[in-house]
Amino acid sequence: MHDVVIAGAGPVGLFLAGELALSGCSVLVLERDQDPNPPWKTLPLGLRGLNAGSAETFYRRGLLEAMVKASGVSAEKVGADPEAVEAPAPRELSHFAGIRLDAADIDTAALPFRLPSPAMEGFMTSLEAVATVLAEQASALGVEIIRGAPVTAVSQDDEGVVTTAGGQRYRTRWLVGCDGGRSAVRELAGFAFVGTEPLFTGYVAKVTLADPEQLPLGFNPTPNGMYLRTPLEGHLGMMDFDGGAFDRSKPLTRDHLQTVLRRVSGTDVTVDEVHLASSFTDRAMQTTTYREGRVLLAGDAAHIHSPLGGQGLNLGIGDAMNLGWKLAATVHGHAAEGLLDSYTSERHPVGAAVLDWSRAQVATMKPGPNAPALRRLVRDLMSTPDGTTQVYRRTSGLFHHYDLGHEHSLVGRSAPDFRFDDGTRLGDLMHQGRGVALDFTSDRALRGAAQRWAGRIRYASGSVRDGLGLAAVLVRPDGVVAWASDTPDRDAFGQAAAQWFATPEN
Template structure:
């Protein structure tokens, strides 16, 4: 038991990707974390879900130190995709064919060219969700996150000082006290219901099914998205993944698992062909409700990821939004636990992330409208197909799907402030002697903010010295895409958001930087706290 009287500072309900990333962010910031997962092991149905993540999600993982293992796993995934395509090409009599450059889709229209969006170097990473989840669990374990499986939250009571969580496991219940409880337990969130969050929105209007399958040898489905009078189907986006979408009736009862027979009947209805599924590995149903919690925080209970918002899983946006939710909340909640958070910091989580999810619900509802099989939706698809030829339209939708349009309203006219920065190469010194070296911006994030000083010998780093325990100071001579044409100095929050920027060649006013530092990182720490941070690895460069 900790001296605070709490078993753990924070309890996270749900050990999926969002809950695990949140737990890692908190643990890296020195917060004790317990994850409670109701399942005994990995979700067997997750193999049918996300096969990729958007650039913002990858950048969250890169700042956590997982960039290299994620990219290595992507190489293995892409090799499997190529093997699958080669097998299909042989069966279709197109031996020797090679897959075309991948396009992303909006409403089933495979027209989105990532090269035509803002910052195309910030790309989607292709990785099956079970592989990602395994990487995250191992990283959480290395950080010291405690995970209890087959432990389900069944009761929540809170007052001004703590949350009492009742947990059920293997026929018994127990209670534990924590400073904060975060529900990362998905669209059917128990925490959301127990804590009394409302969840307004629209009901489902269609039934989707997705499964990992193998087709019989005489079955021929061309990879890609296909629209038919009965709905739509997608085959081969990743592993042997088959998806169907049917309209006109509500979803069947979800208390029974999806079977091979049900999936086979669905693809036969939608495709109009006698498709036989030779093997059925796993599968789930999906549908299109659009709901969002009005609040993301009620006292000491918070929601994150799908527990806070529910939407149709189209466009490959789920991990991008969910992991960015976790990164935004993690450092703010850690600051609250450590008692240095400035007023309103924790509530800024809802202020910044709620509009992003609102935008997500809007675009997924629009995509479902495009997928429908009625004549009006077919005409709408034809119109959108033409609109994608316009560069501005193409860029707007491509940026929206990738999260490149996210900018938090931080009250600055500088174009970088409020945006989530991508990775960049820095030319810095490794110590006070001024020796030069190269590193990546993502590697500087260690749970603290980062102040990047592009003015050699300027007073920028000195002005931030009292915050050294909370902000890592780095002087650099170059910063890749964010060159001197954009800014001479940047203050970055732990979630990668640009909190302050010094315009090129503008006079430096220390008071403005200190105001930004105090707004996001509270009043300065003690002198000893700053010296301790220096000893723990703040980079001083020429």
């Protein structure tokens, strides 16, 4: 019997599988599709953006270099100068409702606790590239992946879960649904799924146009919706504000796509051929909890929204990073009280905020006689330093804050990439998925306290280039600061360690 069964071998499921296996759990992944790289995962339909927070996550697990290479991105566009003393200003910025903003307008002084890091920027990738890297890592860690096995039944008791998939029954201690927006696990386990209904049907397609010069590149709002044409050959996106009526209701024929494109673009553009096409909506839904007994959800299985701004994949990666170490500790029997439930309490508000961010973008794009005035107002507000900085905070994935009940303002935030004088960085110390105790004063008492959790917390001491005025920091396995102090307080450290890592080992 496996410790954990994961439904879904997309990026979220595979990353979670790797996190659990890294912590010594036996993991089985059940995937509905037989083909690991169906056409919709490859470019152009599989185009996705990884934000800086996801880049930082992969860096902390030693996966960033492989991810950048698989994505065909120049490494210089992702990281900071390794010799930099101060964190550089961001080079790129996401959009809001198709409104492009200038990263030069970001007020870097308003972004606290930033240090240079090999992961400072997001980058474009594909679902195929991300899934390939994560599948290789999961397999290397001993994760078993079975494809062509859709989940059809789920039942649970106090001891475990029985999952039926591909005609086989699998008994496991825990089940995690990472099986996407139409999650079978979510439905079968009885999760409540609530939210708002769609305003538009969206389309993404690879087509051959007879006259592509009629459609300018970039986001193009019109009186009838919006269309997007990217530099990728034949790659188009459209939003038709029909209340989501067409999504998955009829075949995506050439005639239908041409009709929608002409209406939305206000041109007589001709679609010669459709190579690939899919539809989506801006339906924004979220489960009321991410855990029902021994069944948990992550990624699109727990929350769905429009793909505007590219937040979906990043939100799911954040879920998996938060859940992995907590579920592993529960499996091994050394989870602190309430640790697994903190997955919902921490990640549910983050998901809710992303859904609201998506809704606000849709409201800004909705056609109507007042739409141009609203867009002009939003553009003016967001083009200010405060507005641009807020967009970066909300989309970069670097500035989430969990309320962990500690007065220090760094606690609950992603840890800065502290660099020791020997060149070692915090990110280097996190590859094995353990917590990290950073002692910038080499205090013997603090070292002794940290060694009591030696199997769960890695201790590192020495002077650093910039300690931000701190003497010691405790970082959770997911990179979140659990405790920080300007003095090496052994007792306070012990209390914080016990809160997140339960009783010491000796």
